Amino acid sequence: MKQPLFALRSTTDYNQFNFIEHNRDIDPKNLKTIEKSILEHGLKTPLMVTSDGYITDGQHRFISLRKNNLPIWYVINNYSTADDVEIMNNDRRDWVTKDRLHNQAVKGSLSCKKILELTDDWKDDFPFMTVVDAYNSTLNSSSSLIKNKKYDIDIDLGDAVLDNCIQMSDVIERAKQTKFVRALKRIMITNENFDVDHLIKNSYKRKLNVYNREGDIVKEIVEVYNYRKRNNLIKE
Known part of the structure; x- marks a missing residue:
């Protein structure tokens, strides 16, 4: 029998819950505000957890409830993952x-x-924040x-960044992801001599890996771009 999508439950067994390693860090100020609200008004929104107990939404609420020995109301999404x-x-x-x-x-x-x-x-090619980042006139x-x-936006810069990523997507599967877009933008701002056609050509000769950290992607782009190149090298 297929399990329902959601199941609402309550417990005081705090050990059955787990934190997700890559979730956002605990914000002490936010934690204090949430704890005060729970103590004054009660829990208004249950936690969301996976079927194996990983908290996908509500880690601040969980810490506040556990600290005060209050029951944990939570919703299990039987088909979600960490x-x-x-x-x-x-x-x-x-x-x-x-x-x-x-x-x-x-x-x-x-x-x-x-x-x-x-x-x-x-919107058909890039996530919302990716476009916002591309047209941002700075690297902040x-x-x-x-x-x-x-x-403040820089239309010429944003157009060039996103157009280059569209071209790169023929060679690199993850060229439209936010971290790659930001990394390529950094390279373009830092190096006026950047030529996307050269990067595409070298990406066929040497695989360009898209890592999880933006800084690592910047280094990878530089290494692939400068591969077997003696003049007009680019830098990070």
């Missing part, structure tokens, strides 16, 4: 950023208005810039 936490966190971050961009666009920010249009134009965090109302 990897789903990254998707959930990305979705949340996208919605927060979209709201901020929309609010600033309404208040007259031309950059915020334009980037919302551009994310819609590119897009989320922080938007939060502090300092986000």
Whole structure:
């Protein structure tokens, strides 16, 4: 018999839960706020866990409840995995950023208005935040810039970055992923002599690996680009 998608349960056996290693770090300030709310108003939202007890949503709530010896109300998603936490966190971050961009666009920010249009134009090829990062006129965090109302777009740069990634996707399967897009953008800003056609040609000669860390991808691009090249080398 097929299991239901969700099952709501409650327990005081805290040992049956596990933390996901790659989840976000515990924020002490957020933890204190959540604990205060739970003690004053009770738990308003149950935890989300996988069938084997890994918390995909609600680790701050869990710590607060355990500290105060309160029962854990949780929802088991019988078909989710530990990897789903990254998707959930990305979705949340996208919605927060979209709201901020929309609010600033309404208040007259031309950059915020334009980037919302551009994310819609590119939505079939790239995730929302990938487009936002590509058109960011600096290498600073897009989320922080938007939060502090300092986000500004560079249309020529963003167009070039995303167009180059589209071309690279014929050679590299993960060329449209956010970390690769940011890494390639860094290379392009740092090296005025960068030639995407040369990188594509060398990627056929030597495999370009897309690692999990952006810094490692930058190094990999430089190594592949400079492979058997004597002049006009690029740097990190």
